[in-house]
Amino acid sequence: MPAAKPVRLGVNVLASGRHDAAWKTLPDAAGLSSDIDAFIRIAKVAERGKIDALFLADGPGGLVDEAFHRPWRALDPITLLSALSQVTERIGLVATTSTIFGHPYVVARQIATLDHISKGRAAWNIITSQSPVALAAYGLDQGFDQEERYRRASEFAEIVTGLWDSLPNAAIVADHARNVFVDEQALRPIDIQGKHFRTKGSLSAPVGPQGRPVIFQAGQSEDSKAFGARYADALFTGQRVIEGGRKFYADVKALARSNGRNADDLLVMPGLFPIVGGTEQEALRRKADLDAGLDLDFLHGELARHFALDPDDLPLDEPLPFARIEAAEPRVPIASRWPRKQILSEAVTYGWTARQAALSNIIGGHRMVVGAPEQIAADILHWIDTGAADGFNLNIDVQTSGLEDIVDHVIPILQKAGRFRTDYTGQTLRHHLGLAHYVDPRDAEPVRHVGTAA
Numbered sequence: 001m002p003a004a005k006p007v008r009l010g011v012n013v014l015a016s017g018r019h020d021a022a023w024k025t026l027p028d029a030a031g032l033s034s035d036i037d038a039f040i041r042i043a044k045v046a047e048r049g050k051i052d053a054l055f056l057a058d059g060p061g062g063l064v065d066e067a068f069h070r071p072w073r074a075l076d077p078i079t080l081l082s083a084l085s086q087v088t089e090r091i092g093l094v095a096t097t098s099t100i101f102g103h104p105y106v107v108a109r110q111i112a113t114l115d116h117i118s119k120g121r122a123a124w125n126i127i128t129s130q131s132p133v134a135l136a137a138y139g140l141d142q143g144f145d146q147e148e149r150y151r152r153a154s155e156f157a158e159i160v161t162g163l164w165d166s167l168p169n170a171a172i173v174a175d176h177a178r179n180v181f182v183d184e185q186a187l188r189p190i191d192i193q194g195k196h197f198r199t200k201g202s203l204s205a206p207v208g209p210q211g212r213p214v215i216f217q218a219g220q221s222e223d224s225k226a227f228g229a230r231y232a233d234a235l236f237t238g239q240r241v242i243e244g245g246r247k248f249y250a251d252v253k254a255l256a257r258s259n260g261r262n263a264d265d266l267l268v269m270p271g272l273f274p275i276v277g278g279t280e281q282e283a284l285r286r287k288a289d290l291d292a293g294l295d296l297d298f299l300h301g302e303l304a305r306h307f308a309l310d311p312d313d314l315p316l317d318e319p320l321p322f323a324r325i326e327a328a329e330p331r332v333p334i335a336s337r338w339p340r341k342q343i344l345s346e347a348v349t350y351g352w353t354a355r356q357a358a359l360s361n362i363i364g365g366h367r368m369v370v371g372a373p374e375q376i377a378a379d380i381l382h383w384i385d386t387g388a389a390d391g392f393n394l395n396i397d398v399q400t401s402g403l404e405d406i407v408d409h410v411i412p413i414l415q416k417a418g419r420f421r422t423d424y425t426g427q428t429l430r431h432h433l434g435l436a437h438y439v440d441p442r443d444a445e446p447v448r449h450v451g452t453a454a
């Protein structure tokens with residue numbers, strides 16, 4: 001029988017936590033969005049829990065909508081992770097940047113730099129989003145349609161990955177006698193003249209400790225799956241219902257295989273929003289206490305916005321009008337597509353009212369599970385053992401108390417079951433995630449067949 005799969009866990013780092021009213025329970029919430037000490041505290045607790053990675057999602061430009069209602073993560077992810085790399089030793093560091101804005105050279109250089117300064121713990125999380133506020137921030141009048149968005153993303157990824165391979169360490173000869181430091185002949189410059197981006201030459205940073213930084217990708221559409229199965233090592237996705245999770249998992253693993261990849265080299269990590277208590281009752285009480293601080297009018301409005309309807313179309317205590325919601329689908333903005341699909345999948349499964357839907361983490365979008373540590377651990381293992389996930393990106397309800405509950409009460413159960421590390425066994429994020437050190441195929445050992453001449 002094959003060994004049970006290890007659980008992969010990331011922490012989606014949000015200033016006050018995922019619960020939209022978490023900030024009301026915290027002192028000094030006004031300063032949280034840009035408080036380096038608060039992020040250091042989160043990083044240290046996560047590393048104490050031997051968690052695979054800190055995951056920094058991001059709004060690519062402009063003040064995010066979230067900021068009008070709760071603390072947001074105001075600090076640039078790459079700069080923040082660079083600082084966190086110096087106060088942690090092992091935990092992975094995942095930085096989100098978009099393929100819509102800026103030039104891929106900059107991203108290749110920044111992530112390569114993070115990989116060097118963290119000694120092999122960096123990952124790039126690719127997003128393709130183009131919110132109106134970000135478009136405005138970058139002076140763009142309009143975004144790209146779906147096909148063009150992914151064509152642009154592919155060019156972006158080709159350039160970033162090509163640049164990451166372009167200055168092999170073997171090229172740094174430091175040869176005193178010949179007065180040569182970098183051997184130009186050993187470089188692997190790229191020359192990509194695309195529709196969206198053009199570049200020529202080599203990166204200014206050498207190949208890093210992982211061979212290549214890890215690549216995550218966040219998305220959900222069919223185009224996103226095809227893109228991720230080609231370029232990513234791990235997919236961050238939103239899945240609220242296990243059947244949908246299994247379908248996504250099977251689809252992307254099949255796509256990876258059809259690209260000639262080993263399906264185990266593409267990890268699937270949906271978001272998960274656990275609310276933990278000593279007992280199920282305590283967890284439900286924690287959730288009820290937090291929910292009491294929510295702004296229901298705002299959430300009702302956001303639910304309507306996800307469905308491209310008016311709040312009056314969604315009376316709070318009536319079942320959701322599914323036919324009307326379906327009819328409005330063509331008007332749904334891109335940013336609402338994935339949360340809409342996920343909220344609907346759960347609402348249809350459980351026959352929710354608008355109130356139940358509005359209170360189901362519609363801003364964060366991810367599946368909520370409320371219970372005792374044993375229940376949370378069992379849920380995680382059930383998804384992994386029935387082909388719906390390789391691990392989860394945890395959205396912590398309140399930082400850092402919720403993370404401490406996971407680290408001190410849920411992770412020990414997974415460890416006891418032999419499904420989660422009791423200590424880090426390697427230095428790099430690739431190692432933590434069970435991914436091989438990356439070797440440029442041009443340097444790979446040729447396959448020798450038994451019985452043939454060398």
Ligand SMILES: Cc1cc2nc3c(=O)[nH]c(=O)nc-3n(C[C@H](O)[C@H](O)[C@H](O)COP(=O)(O)O)c2cc1C
Nearest residue numbers: 057058127128129218219220221224236237238338
């Ligand atoms: C789980 C998940 C996480 C995402 N995280 C971000 C993010 O941090 N910042 C962002 O601007 N967009 C984010 N996105 C949006 C995606 O990059 C993409 O724009 C969106 O999914 C629409 O594209 P698609 O319909 O092709 O999936 C996320 C999407 C998903 C599914």
